[in-house]
Structures are given as structure tokens and as C-alpha cells.
Amino acid sequence: MRLRIECAYDGTDFHGWATQPGLRTVQDVLNHALMTVLRRESVATVCAGRTDAGVHARGQVVHVDVDRDQVPPHLLRRLNGVLPADVRVRDVGEAPPGFDARFSALWRRYAYRIADDPALVDPLTRHHVLVWSRPLDIDAMNEASALLVGHHDFASFCRRREGATTIRTLLDLSWSRSPAGLAEATVRADAFCHSMVRALVGCLLAVGDGRESPEWAGRILHAGRRDPSVTVAHPHGLTLEEVAYPADAEMASRATTTRARRDG
Amino acid sequence: MRLRIECAYDGTDFHGWATQPGLRTVQDVLNHALMTVLRRESVATVCAGRTDAGVHARGQVVHVDVDRDQVPPHLLRRLNGVLPADVRVRDVGEAPPGFDARFSALWRRYAYRIADDPALVDPLTRHHVLVWSRPLDIDAMNEASALLVGHHDFASFCRRREGATTIRTLLDLSWSRSPAGLAEATVRADAFCHSMVRALVGCLLAVGDGRESPEWAGRILHAGRRDPSVTVAHPHGLTLEEVAYPADAEMASRATTTRARRDG
Structure with a gap:
């Protein structure tokens, strides 16, 4: 069993x-x-x-x-x-x-949490919340994030692996303030390549604190290769929150489809 | 200054x-x-x-x-x-x-957090959330808590100190489920004596998991002395959340009043 x-x-x-x-x-x-x-x-x-x-x-x-x-x-x-x-x-x-x-998974959902004001920094959450010393503009980050959502080649945000595709469907990438005031990203995709969420967050941090415009994130995506100006955000702010599966009856067929696509 | x-x-x-x-x-x-x-x-x-x-x-x-x-x-x-x-x-x-x-403080508010189901246990919060192996009945705990709120001698829940009063005003003691599903106590009083919140929580845990009836909490209070059947809950579930002060103009007079009462 x-x-x-x-x-x-x-x-x-x-x-x-x-x-x-x-x-x-x-x-x-x-x-x-x-x-x-x-x-x-x-x-x-x-x-x-x-x-x-x-x-x-x-x-x-x-x-x-x-x-x-x-x-x-x-x-x-x-x-x-x-x-x-x-x-x-x-x-x-x-x-x-x-x-x-x-292989049966429909999607994975991650959260990335950031305290961008000294009044938000909580020692009890220091192992899973990033401290950022400049205030983040959630609207600008959402504007940039909207340019990244969808079916794209995420080579700009992936560590390349021989023979593996970097095409993914980013189902959701959005920012909001948590009840405690933290900047929280919700990141959901069919699958992620290596370090992809942290590279996406690293790119959006540059937009959020005003170093880059939202359009810059779109330009990075379409460049199609890793840009050294995109930093990979620290791992400790990232949490795998949820994995979704289809109804029991479709479990086996989902696994077959996914396996065929990954191998192809 | x-x-x-x-x-x-x-x-x-x-x-x-x-x-x-x-x-x-x-x-x-x-x-x-x-x-x-x-x-x-x-x-x-x-x-x-x-x-x-x-x-x-x-x-x-x-x-x-x-x-x-x-x-x-x-x-x-x-x-x-x-x-x-x-x-x-x-x-x-x-x-x-x-x-x-x-001495200027009007009241102190503490929270006590408990995960009473394996599905609620989160390793990321293990240093500030108590794990309890039996499910807690929030309604029964609230029924018992209501008997403890008010101006009482809390000698049953305090470590006695020579010459110090154990009379306090418990402004709020209530339980609810957090968004994550945890059992959370809100405990607010003008002041607390030593280990009082943890003794109150220890008493209410016995009610919550069905070992005692809500009325038992009232009997403990009115007994007026420490009962060995009341255990002091673990400290790590307890967090001092907020201290409230009066408007700036009343700060000095509040301090004078409190000091006089404590000394008297």
C-alpha cells in the first residue's frame, strides 16, 4: 500500500x-x-x-x-x-x-514573508520572515508581478539544468499586507524550477524598494537568461504552504500526463 | 530626559x-x-x-x-x-x-496559544505555541473563564509574596480559535501577580479537555489559596502582547495613583 x-x-x-x-x-x-x-x-x-x-x-x-x-x-x-x-x-x-x-500534484503554493519596517520585526518569527531595511511598495510589486504571471520560459529566474525545460505556468504571484502588516507574496505554479521563487522575489524586491521600475521585471523575463542584477532572495523567508491534488478518480491520469510532459 | x-x-x-x-x-x-x-x-x-x-x-x-x-x-x-x-x-x-x-500602565494584555490537534502543530511556531494532546472545548473554557473575570483575590492563582496583595482586576479572560485554528486566550488585567496567567491557563486546560467542569474553576478561585491540582502551564505558550497607557496628560497622575495603591 x-x-x-x-x-x-x-x-x-x-x-x-x-x-x-x-x-x-x-x-x-x-x-x-x-x-x-x-x-x-x-x-x-x-x-x-x-x-x-x-x-x-x-x-x-x-x-x-x-x-x-x-x-x-x-x-x-x-x-x-x-x-x-x-x-x-x-x-x-x-x-x-x-x-x-x-506527479499527481496540480500545483504548489509558496509564501514569502517580509518585515519592511522596524515596528514589524518580530523575534518570534525571525527564522521564517525576512527583514528588509527599506519600505516596500506593494502596488509596484503587484504591477511587476502581473507581468510575470502566465505560461512563460522562466530561464531568467532558474538555475539552468542540462536537458530540463524552464517553461512553467505561474498561476499566481501577488503581494498583500498580512494582518500583522508583513509584505507577503503568494506564489503558485504547476511546478517550479530550482531557486525560481527566490529569484522572482529577489527581482520584485528591487521593484518594491524603488531601485527598479515594474516594467524592468518584464524585461528581465523576456531576456530569457539569468541576469546578474537579479539577486536570489534569502531562503528563510520562503515556506511551502500547500500542494493541491485532483479528485481521487483523476489521480492516476494526472500522474501519467505530468510524467509524459516532464520526460518529453 | x-x-x-x-x-x-x-x-x-x-x-x-x-x-x-x-x-x-x-x-x-x-x-x-x-x-x-x-x-x-x-x-x-x-x-x-x-x-x-x-x-x-x-x-x-x-x-x-x-x-x-x-x-x-x-x-x-x-x-x-x-x-x-x-x-x-x-x-x-x-x-x-x-x-x-x-506605574503609568492602565493594563497589560497577554496571549496564550495552544495547538490541540496534530494537524495544527506547526514547527515554525513551536517555541511560542503549546502542544496539547487532547482537543480543547473552547465553550467550556469560556464558561469557566467568565467566572474568573472581575475584581477578586487571586491568591489561588498566585505565588504568595510576603506583604504583597493578590487582589487584581481581571478585565478580560476569553478563548477563541485563531485563523490557523489554535486555541488562543486573551488575558488582560490592571496588573498580574507572579505566574498568575500560567496558573489561570493551567486551571482552564483541565476544564477544556474535560477533566473538570467549568464550575470547578470558580470553586478554585473562591477557595482563596493555591490548590495543588491546578498546574502552572508551560511558559513558552505565553506572550506579553500589549501594554496600554492613558493619554499623555494623565500619565503622571496615573503613576501616582498606582504607586499609592501598591504601597498601601
């Missing part, structure tokens, strides 16, 4: 999601907990969004295949009993037929 | 507000920053709410008397440049005449 695990983590003390020899990663810590609780010598977890070092998650989704008779009662409580405090499983259960945490 | 400083801190790595020999406290760290920036050998800070070890603050208010010609420009930025990341000054300026951070 396949388990669907929803988990959250504070990325501060992790070298990102993916297993790396000798480094503390979320995948290793979760795998270790699963091996302990399921009494297995290895597990193969697959996640929806491979977060970078320092990036957090509230709605990360993971699948793992297990033998039905290995699954003990109270699995959620047992996993949380074994996991360190900076990783929590929020939900776990049998996945619907055809479910694949990565 | 007297400075009014509004500051916030993550209490996790502090042994509370007040200076204690050999221990890291917020007061010591703030005093050190003031001495550095003002080039003084000592400062005498007074705060509105002396938070315990592990308790946080978003709206702590402090006063300190300084020579006007010692105050450098950009004081806020300079203080934050010297302070560690777990303490931030949010605002600093000249206090109105007669202002006293402690």
Missing part, C-alpha cells in the same frame, strides 16, 4: 529536503522515523516539492510504499514521537489509487 | 526579563545595548511586565533616564544593530512628562 504523509518543518537547521551524504536533511530524518516505526531497513520517500536549504514547509506532501501488515496502529502519533521537534507529521493515511506525491 | 522603548523578544533563550547574576536575561541584554549606544557605564531600565523565564513579548514597554546630549541620531537602528536577533526594539522616543513604564 502507498501512504500519503502531510508534514511541516522548520528548515532552519536542515540542508533542505533531499538526502545528502553527511548533511542533516528533512528526507533523512523522515526516512529514519519511518524505518523505526515500520521496522524496515530502508524506505523510499517521494515529496511534492524539494525545498532548498533553509526553506520551510507547512504543507509538504510525501508518499512512501509499505507493506500493509507493517503499519502499526496510531501511526501519526508514533511518527511524531520519533521525529525531532522541527519536523511534524500533520496527517498520514492510505493514498488513493494512482496517487504520486510529485 | 526619559526614553520610552517598545521592544519584542523571543524568551526561549532567556531566564526572563529581570537581571539575575550569571544568567542571560532580557534586561541585561537591553541594558548592555543601551550602555554601548549611549556610551554610559550603567543604565537603570524599568519595564511594564516582568516576564518569567521562557515567556515572550511583542509589546514590552521600558523606560530609562538618559542625558539628552548622550542620545545619538538613529537610536532605533543603532540599538537593533547591537542587540542579538532574539531582542528587537520596535520603537524608541522621548517619553511624555510623568511617564513611568510600570
Whole structure:
């Protein structure tokens, strides 16, 4: 059977999601907990969004295949009993037929949070909110963001990887003030290439604090290659908030379609 | 001149507000920053709410008397440049005449935050949200809380101190679900005695998870002395959110009234 695990983590003390020899990663810590609780010598977890070092998650989704008779009662409580405090499983259960945490996903939603005034800086959120020393113009950032939304080649905002496409559909990129007054970006896409959200935010910060005009963001996009004047924003302001999946009946066909497109 | 400083801190790595020999406290760290920036050998800070070890603050208010010609420009930025990341000054300026951070205060407002469902547990807030393993009945907690609001002798919820009154006016004690789903208490009083908020919350947790009836909270209050069945809730769920002061013209008279009442 396949388990669907929803988990959250504070990325501060992790070298990102993916297993790396000798480094503390979320995948290793979760795998270790699963091996302990399921009494297995290895597990193969697959996640929806491979977060970078320092990036957090509230709605990360993971699948793992297990033998039905290995699954003990109270699995959620047992996993949380074994996991360190900076990783929590929020939900776990049998996945619907055809479910694949990565390939069944319809979209991923990230948030990027910024305190741009000393009165907004909260030591309790310092590990997941960026402090910016100049006030940000949300309207200008939204004007620039609107130029980036849609189906584009995001090569200007991606770390290039041999043979991988940088074409993505950016479904939503918008800024608002949180109830606490923070500048918050909502970033939603079918998928993201490596460091894409942080490069988009880095570009928009230059617009927000007045160094560049909103139109500049459009010019960067259409240039089609990485511009050294676009900085990649710090990872700690970024949180994977949600991954959406289709209704159970369409899970398998969604995975097939996505896999074909990525391979093609 | 007297400075009014509004500051916030993550209490996790502090042994509370007040200076204690050999221990890291917020007061010591703030005093050190003031001495550095003002080039003084000592400062005498007074705060509105002396938070315990592990308790946080978003709206702590402090006063300190300084020579006007010692105050450098950009004081806020300079203080934050010297302070560690777990303490931030949010605002600093000249206090109105007669202002006293402690004695001019009209009331203090605290929040206590609890995640009572595994789906609510967020590793990013683990240092300031209590995890409770049983679901809490907000209605029952509000019913019990209503019995505690008002002008009472809170001896049942205070650590007794020789010669100090335990009579307080509890202006507000109410529970609600935060947008994220957490159980949140709002606790507001003219002043609190030592560990009072945490003892109130500890009592209400027993009501919330069904171990005791709401009426039990009223019986505890009227017993008039500490009951060993009331546990003091963990400090890390508690945050000093706000301290309110009267209009500038009434600042001095408020301080005089409060001082007279406390001494009497």
C-alpha cells in the first residue's frame, strides 16, 4: 500500500529536503522515523516539492510504499514521537489509487514573508520572515508581478539544468499586507524550477524598494537568461504552504500526463 | 530626559526579563545595548511586565533616564544593530512628562496559544505555541473563564509574596480559535501577580479537555489559596502582547495613583 504523509518543518537547521551524504536533511530524518516505526531497513520517500536549504514547509506532501501488515496502529502519533521537534507529521493515511506525491500534484503554493519596517520585526518569527531595511511598495510589486504571471520560459529566474525545460505556468504571484502588516507574496505554479521563487522575489524586491521600475521585471523575463542584477532572495523567508491534488478518480491520469510532459 | 522603548523578544533563550547574576536575561541584554549606544557605564531600565523565564513579548514597554546630549541620531537602528536577533526594539522616543513604564500602565494584555490537534502543530511556531494532546472545548473554557473575570483575590492563582496583595482586576479572560485554528486566550488585567496567567491557563486546560467542569474553576478561585491540582502551564505558550497607557496628560497622575495603591 502507498501512504500519503502531510508534514511541516522548520528548515532552519536542515540542508533542505533531499538526502545528502553527511548533511542533516528533512528526507533523512523522515526516512529514519519511518524505518523505526515500520521496522524496515530502508524506505523510499517521494515529496511534492524539494525545498532548498533553509526553506520551510507547512504543507509538504510525501508518499512512501509499505507493506500493509507493517503499519502499526496510531501511526501519526508514533511518527511524531520519533521525529525531532522541527519536523511534524500533520496527517498520514492510505493514498488513493494512482496517487504520486510529485506527479499527481496540480500545483504548489509558496509564501514569502517580509518585515519592511522596524515596528514589524518580530523575534518570534525571525527564522521564517525576512527583514528588509527599506519600505516596500506593494502596488509596484503587484504591477511587476502581473507581468510575470502566465505560461512563460522562466530561464531568467532558474538555475539552468542540462536537458530540463524552464517553461512553467505561474498561476499566481501577488503581494498583500498580512494582518500583522508583513509584505507577503503568494506564489503558485504547476511546478517550479530550482531557486525560481527566490529569484522572482529577489527581482520584485528591487521593484518594491524603488531601485527598479515594474516594467524592468518584464524585461528581465523576456531576456530569457539569468541576469546578474537579479539577486536570489534569502531562503528563510520562503515556506511551502500547500500542494493541491485532483479528485481521487483523476489521480492516476494526472500522474501519467505530468510524467509524459516532464520526460518529453 | 526619559526614553520610552517598545521592544519584542523571543524568551526561549532567556531566564526572563529581570537581571539575575550569571544568567542571560532580557534586561541585561537591553541594558548592555543601551550602555554601548549611549556610551554610559550603567543604565537603570524599568519595564511594564516582568516576564518569567521562557515567556515572550511583542509589546514590552521600558523606560530609562538618559542625558539628552548622550542620545545619538538613529537610536532605533543603532540599538537593533547591537542587540542579538532574539531582542528587537520596535520603537524608541522621548517619553511624555510623568511617564513611568510600570506605574503609568492602565493594563497589560497577554496571549496564550495552544495547538490541540496534530494537524495544527506547526514547527515554525513551536517555541511560542503549546502542544496539547487532547482537543480543547473552547465553550467550556469560556464558561469557566467568565467566572474568573472581575475584581477578586487571586491568591489561588498566585505565588504568595510576603506583604504583597493578590487582589487584581481581571478585565478580560476569553478563548477563541485563531485563523490557523489554535486555541488562543486573551488575558488582560490592571496588573498580574507572579505566574498568575500560567496558573489561570493551567486551571482552564483541565476544564477544556474535560477533566473538570467549568464550575470547578470558580470553586478554585473562591477557595482563596493555591490548590495543588491546578498546574502552572508551560511558559513558552505565553506572550506579553500589549501594554496600554492613558493619554499623555494623565500619565503622571496615573503613576501616582498606582504607586499609592501598591504601597498601601
